[in-house]
Amino acid sequence: MNIELVKKLSNADAVASHEDEVRSILLKELEGVADEVDFDRLGSAIFHKKGDAQGPRVMVCAHMDEVGFLVRSVSKIGMLHVIPVGSVRTFSKFMQGVRVTTESGRKIPGVLNSVYADGDVKDLVVDIGAVSDEEALSLGIRAGDMVTFSSECQEYGIDGTFAGKAFDDRLGCYVMAETLKRLADTPLPNQLYLAATSSEEVGLRGGKTSAYRIRPDIVIVLDVACWGNELVRDHTNNRQIGHGPMLLHYDKTMVPSSRLLNHIQKVADQNGVALQQDMFSNGGTDGGQAHLTRDGAVCAVLGIPLRYGHSPWSIGSCADVDNAVLLLTELIKSLDRTAYLSTVDFAHRRQP
Template sequence: MKKRFRHVLLEELKAYSDKIICDGLGSIIFSKIKDESAPNVMICAHMDEVGFMVRSIDKLGMIHLITIGGVKPLAQFVQKVRITTKEGKKIPAVINATYNNGKAENIYADIGAYTEEDVYNLGINVGDMVTYTTSFEEFTLPDRLVGKAFDDRIGCFVMGEVLKELRKENLNCNIHFAATSSEEVGIRGAKTSTQLINPDIVFVIDVACAKNEL
């Protein structure tokens, strides 16, 4: 999913950038250059999202998962997801788990299979990614939206809009817009992007949980 989103960013923002770099972890940096000796300003937001990965498949066709990133415990019960195979095939599923002392355990995905052969015949294997399938929708109240991966693709959107607004500005600095990878598993992409840019100042755009979140 991150690769697809990175391609969308590239197509949307390449016309507004003087220089584009992709690093080894999959982050992409759009730069507006004043002068190589000018101060470097970095604005960053992460592209990756929370989700799951297939850990094992049992004889009854249940697909056991591990979490990737900070998946909230209550978001691991009776949720619609999509399993993406290595060939790119997308298989709908429902995840569930057992609840133990406020924690989700034994997370699994159910595709309606009866045997492990049913699962393997669809191309599903250990290591396949599993993501939520929440559709984008506007609520009745104004300026209220729901969708998947707003953490932090909404930040990437904001960053892109800033790049567009600054396209004709004569700035006294180089400004670098970094859409980073691997935030959910240890802010790895931000670290490598920072090494590439060597910024004098950094602005990070991210989301936060509501104070009344369960």
């Protein structure tokens, strides 16, 4: 695994509609690798690799944004009152290191704290050490500034484990980028579009707009997931690190094509990639919107297992990430016209 690229992506700051840092990393990393680069009007970056013009249009997507906060106001005593962007874990809102990114790009460290009362969290504030609103404002802080956790990605050294923030979904972005690099000199039986999407954490928005622009026949979503209780390692937990990527059979926004799932499992078996069979009882992915674009697309979700999520720290496994890259690479190479037609019901076959 290219841990340096993972660190760059993890350490970058990007809540919904503020994805400039991640987008810039991907554009630099993939410069000269894609045949074309396009954008939707939300800021999603779409990397196109040309292949067989008669083959299906394959969209792979991973979102750039992370959960975090926005500055709402600055109090007279210099506290920054903030509002969550995305579903931040309840107990990740207490005494956490964060940083504010101003309009000029200046990074200002602080401590996130809040009040816990009646089973709920309220009054989220960031303390940057100021004693007045004048001090805070003099640093360039304004309403709408992005606030993110300040965790720095690091290697743990235990069976290739590593930890950091924003793995949801920077690991998906990483897998997408590394896959495109592996395919750089490979003729494809399809038209490949890799979309680094905007604003997934606030309603799967970039998945919708980028899919509308791409007009895919097949959508493969890359995302991550963790189990609610990391002390549970039985049959109910199919998101265990080191056990391979997850293949999702259901979430709240989409029931995927069983034919496409069977095809992915076959490719995984042929390449020795173990898959965890998973379902999301809550939440969804960009696939929930992307598979509904225009007259629809067959869709599946590949997940990277983590410990913890939507918090200052997640823990992942290099082996799981590497296997996700291997699987996606081989899967894309296999998605020709015949494979596409085998994934859709005969009576509703759409010719690519």
